[in-house]
Amino acid sequence: MAFAIQFVIDVLSLGGAYALMALGLVIIYGILRLVNFAYGELIMVAGYTMFLASGSGLPWIVMAVLAVGMAIVFGILTDYVAFRPVRAKSVTAVLITSFAFSNLLQNAALLFISPRPRNVPLPDIFSQTVSIGGAITPVRNLITIAASILLLAGVAFLMRRTTLGIAMRAAATNFTMARMLGVPANLIISSAFALSGFLAGVVGILWIGRIGTVVPGVGLEPLLVAFIATVIGGMRSLPGAVVGGFLLALIDTTLNYTLSQDLLKFRDAFTFSLVILILLWRPEGLIRGPASGQRT
Amino acid sequence: MLDIADLSVSYGAIRAVRGISFTLRAGELVSLLGANGAGKSSTIKCIAGALKASGGSITLEGKAITSASPEQVVRAGLATVPETRDVFPDLTVAENLMLGAYIHRRDPAGNRENLEKLNALFPRLAERSSQPAGTLSGGEQQMLVIARALMSRPRILLLDEPSLGLAPSIVERIFEMIETLKKSGLTILLVEQNVNQALAVADRAFVMRLGAIVASGTAEEIRSTSDLSAHYLGG
Ligand SMILES: Nc1ncnc2c1ncn2[C@@H]1O[C@H](COP(=O)(O)OP(=O)(O)O)[C@@H](O)[C@H]1O
Ligand SMILES: [Mg+2]
Numbered sequence: 001m002a003f004a005i006q007f008v009i010d011v012l013s014l015g016g017a018y019a020l021m022a023l024g025l026v027i028i029y030g031i032l033r034l035v036n037f038a039y040g041e042l043i044m045v046a047g048y049t050m051f052l053a054s055g056s057g058l059p060w061i062v063m064a065v066l067a068v069g070m071a072i073v074f075g076i077l078t079d080y081v082a083f084r085p086v087r088a089k090s091v092t093a094v095l096i097t098s099f100a101f102s103n104l105l106q107n108a109a110l111l112f113i114s115p116r117p118r119n120v121p122l123p124d125i126f127s128q129t130v131s132i133g134g135a136i137t138p139v140r141n142l143i144t145i146a147a148s149i150l151l152l153a154g155v156a157f158l159m160r161r162t163t164l165g166i167a168m169r170a171a172a173t174n175f176t177m178a179r180m181l182g183v184p185a186n187l188i189i190s191s192a193f194a195l196s197g198f199l200a201g202v203v204g205i206l207w208i209g210r211i212g213t214v215v216p217g218v219g220l221e222p223l224l225v226a227f228i229a230t231v232i233g234g235m236r237s238l239p240g241a242v243v244g245g246f247l248l249a250l251i252d253t254t255l256n257y258t259l260s261q262d263l264l265k266f267r268d269a270f271t272f273s274l275v276i277l278i279l280l281w282r283p284e285g286l287i288r289g290p291a292s293g294q295r296t
Numbered sequence: 297m298l299d300i301a302d303l304s305v306s307y308g309a310i311r312a313v314r315g316i317s318f319t320l321r322a323g324e325l326v327s328l329l330g331a332n333g334a335g336k337s338s339t340i341k342c343i344a345g346a347l348k349a350s351g352g353s354i355t356l357e358g359k360a361i362t363s364a365s366p367e368q369v370v371r372a373g374l375a376t377v378p379e380t381r382d383v384f385p386d387l388t389v390a391e392n393l394m395l396g397a398y399i400h401r402r403d404p405a406g407n408r409e410n411l412e413k414l415n416a417l418f419p420r421l422a423e424r425s426s427q428p429a430g431t432l433s434g435g436e437q438q439m440l441v442i443a444r445a446l447m448s449r450p451r452i453l454l455l456d457e458p459s460l461g462l463a464p465s466i467v468e469r470i471f472e473m474i475e476t477l478k479k480s481g482l483t484i485l486l487v488e489q490n491v492n493q494a495l496a497v498a499d500r501a502f503v504m505r506l507g508a509i510v511a512s513g514t515a516e517e518i519r520s521t522s523d524l525s526a527h528y529l530g531g
Contacts, residue, residue, distance in 0.1 A: 163401050166395060169384070174382050
């Protein structure tokens, strides 16, 4: 029983983090049909904001809000620097600019901060453990689960119940038609980048909270995870991204529990093999998004 | 009310619209006729701001909208129903209609009032308001895109082939609805392949061929033009 509870908590906390990562990526992909390679760096920005604020003596929660705020600012900046100037050009041009922006941010961190890991402040509660039904688990896992449930519900509410969210969904399926109804294209795109940055910021805090340090390359794994989760879930579907995130976490956690020490080194190889199998079975991903769509 | 002067539209080397000029007066229903490929949809999309003009000008109530964005055009009071019948398939009928009122989102009372009027005009949509728009029949989707355009409370409506591919009984209803809209004072530019029905509701008409206007006049004049069918069949 304790084992089962432990397993479920591990899957849910990892899955919640994965789902949030994937959601932040797919929101941009849904509207612009473009993978934002600089997405991982938004997580990095949140991490370094925490590091830089750590000497300030501010309460942790204020630093966390600041970190999420900076991730939002850099999310919107991605739009202005990497997307807007070349949006009307080819897809390749935009992929390259977002890749370049990603590199620029990483190198800025290397140059101005350090290639070595930097400690981020964590509240005490992050390092405490609790016992639930005999299973010992870090409190931060429970915080991650709670935060992901709240955020997933919040994003679902935004997308389904608010004019902005409905306009974003409309713009994701048929951008030109949305504009012909007066939905302002640039505002919608910037809002999507802001939302993506917000999710990256929260994920950053939760993710870096697992490791305790931030390095310039910290965003690579979340970007990869988000990308794989969205591919499994169906690139255009928001629920798909969430399902993909949880499924990937289920695969990873199951492998963690079942593979022997020797084989654990190759966990990613097993994960990717399963991902390939899923895609052979469902090339479009598990959940098909809106059929049509175009870029500006 | 709407003045098109020497308007040209090109897709790269393809010149789809070659310097056309026409005027819509307030309250008029004008039909734009012509065979497939004549340049009608390109004209509509260009007025709507979805395509850049390569020459000429578009003036709406004295204001130049030649290089306006689609958002600015709808704000200026001109709504467009493209021929592609673009409902947002995953959004419900109600959400589609709500987006039609995007520019009036700060006036929910006005939108409710407008919606009630439209519900009377399109009772089928009211019944299906919580259904995803993608599950509607072709005729219902056409009704929805028209109703959605009307939610922006336009003074001019551009309709691109609203009867395309629909059963005769539904086409009949669509034309009835167009007449009702006309009686309400709305200025309408109607692109159609259904020449007879279009001329029956129109005050005036233009015929386009190969990107140019080749005939214009009152509906009766156009109807009695002997070579109409020749233009029409592209002969
Ligand atoms: N996106 C496009 N790219 C290239 N050529 C186009 C495009 N759309 C239309 N055309 C061409 O422009 C001309 C006019 O098309 P269109 O305006 O759709 O005519 P209509 O609506 O009268 O059938 C046609 O020759 C068509 O092939
Ligand atoms: Mg056409």
